[in-house]
């Protein structure tokens with residue numbers, strides 16, 4: 370039953386499942402802190418709607434008064450109506466102003482809270498969370514979906530309630546005022562509603578199709594813009610252009626179908642509505658003629674019928690918007706419900722963890738969550754004493770980076786244990802533990818901002834002296850000084866572009882500032898040529914002093930004097946020992962070494 374219900378919803382059913390509705394209502398917790406404003410806004414809304422309905426009855430009553438047959442005995446004559454209108458309009462204006470303002474306060478502040486929560490939730494997720502999703506998709510959760518909720522809370526919900534109030538009070542008024550005419554009218558109402566329901570269903574389905582297609586198109590845009598250089602290097606502008614054009618054309622096709630159906634919808638509503646109105650007008654005119662009703666009452670009746678028709682016509686759109694807001698809520702709630710791996714808390718609240726830096730891998734097995742059937746690590750065991758240096762070498766794809774990712778607790782091993790200082794890393798608080806690990810990756814990504822900000826990312830709140838020292842130790846100060854703005858030079862998208870080795874040295878400065886007990890160099894020098902490698906190597910040597918260091922390297926020259934080299938092949942350690950020992954062994958390593966050190970003889 371449940372799945373059948375969900376199936377139906379996908380195809381744009383009118384009804385929202387109870388499950389979904391419950392989730393949607395859950396989002397009201399973001400409104401709760403502003404409940405005072407929300408309640409006042411609601412009261413103003415209802416009051417405003419009722420006053421509006423009363424106001425719409427005044428012209429008819431004024432007409433009755435003018436011919437000396439008022440229905441209600443207000444005791445005022447036609448001249449006083451001018452003042453009455455003025456007072457009511459001013460009052461109405463005030464109500465509208467505060468209602469709009471208060472709904473805006475509630476929705477802006479509530480949705481800002483939601484955005485922050487959503488952002489925090491996403492950045493506290495484990496790495497696998499991002500890997501399983503497209504960045505564009507997550508971005509649209511936090512932008513488009515929240516935006517949709519925002520307009521639901523500030524406009525759609527209010528409008529919906531306003532129309533409900535208008536509908537109920539409108540029917541009550543005309544039934545009281547002109548019972549016979551109303552009866553005829555109410556007989557035509559259900560027909561309009563049924564047509565609206567049937568059309569609304571198609572419209573919703575198409576609207577969703579259009580949104581999905583739009584999201585697909587945006588993904589193309591985002592992917593190609595983000596990987597601009599890849600598109601260029603493959604000279605695939607033509608291919609992407611076609612891909613985008615097709616996607617956009619699909620939107621047009623769906624949108625036009627959407628527009629046609631919507632057009633037919635409006636035509637139908639208008640035809641039935643006006644057909645009905647003219648029929649009733651004619652009946653009303655007959656009643657005025659035979660004296661069973663005042664002309665002013667017919668006038669009021671026409672006005673109210675028009676308003677009621679408008680209210681009913683607006684329900685289709687409003688309902689669609691509310692349903693799509695409920696859809697947005699559901700997607701947002703899914704993210705809010707997922708389990709974070711860390712908590713957001715200020716540095717001083719993190720219970721510090723001081724480790725020595727002994728590392729032990731015990732028969733660690735691992736497969737990535739995205740490919741659970743492919744075992745990447747097949748029983749890795751090794752032991753590193755605090756303060757020593759080890760190297761992981763082996764072909765690309767052997768599993769070296771995976772080993773350090775597990776050490777950083779980006780993922781959990783499927784079997785086996787990883788111990789640091791003899792304690793399973795599972796037992797550590799992730800934030801406190803990761804503070805102890807520094808990494809210099811192969812491809813350094815700098816944030817858009819100043820060099821100073823990028824260096825101090827290693828230790829937020831570092832002093833000027835610390836930053837300069839780190840820049841000096843990492844051999845970066847020289848090139849930083851060559852920029853007119855020095856440490857305040859803006860890098861990244863809107864600033865200057867640093868070279869690979871310059872970025873590398875910034876990354877080293879970051880790591881120096883962080884002063885980690887365990888240092889990971891994941892092919893930190895492999896993108897550099899031998900000449901520039903020297904400067905970076907010097908900086909790295911500085912950095913490696915007095916810490917446990919794990920060096921992943923392609924070029925064996927950089928790992929010659931580590932305490933132990935582990936040769937990884939296909940997820941297993943196939944050889945280990947010092948450079949000298951391994952060279953004598955005539956195994957994988959000595960083969961590699963011969964190729965690299967003695968290319969001519971080898």
Ligand SMILES: Nc1ncnc2c1ncn2[C@@H]1O[C@H](COP(=O)(O)OP(=O)(O)O)[C@@H](O)[C@H]1O
Pocket residue numbers: 500737739740745763764765766767768769770771772
């Ligand atoms: N996030 C990931 N999801 C799925 N598979 C991955 C992921 N990262 C790496 N792999 C796969 O794991 C294997 C080992 O990768 P990696 O540890 O990066 O190798 P190395 O660093 O030795 O070059 C490769 O086959 C790679 O395709």
Ligand SMILES: [Mg+2]
Pocket residue numbers: 769770771891
């Ligand atoms: Mg790697």
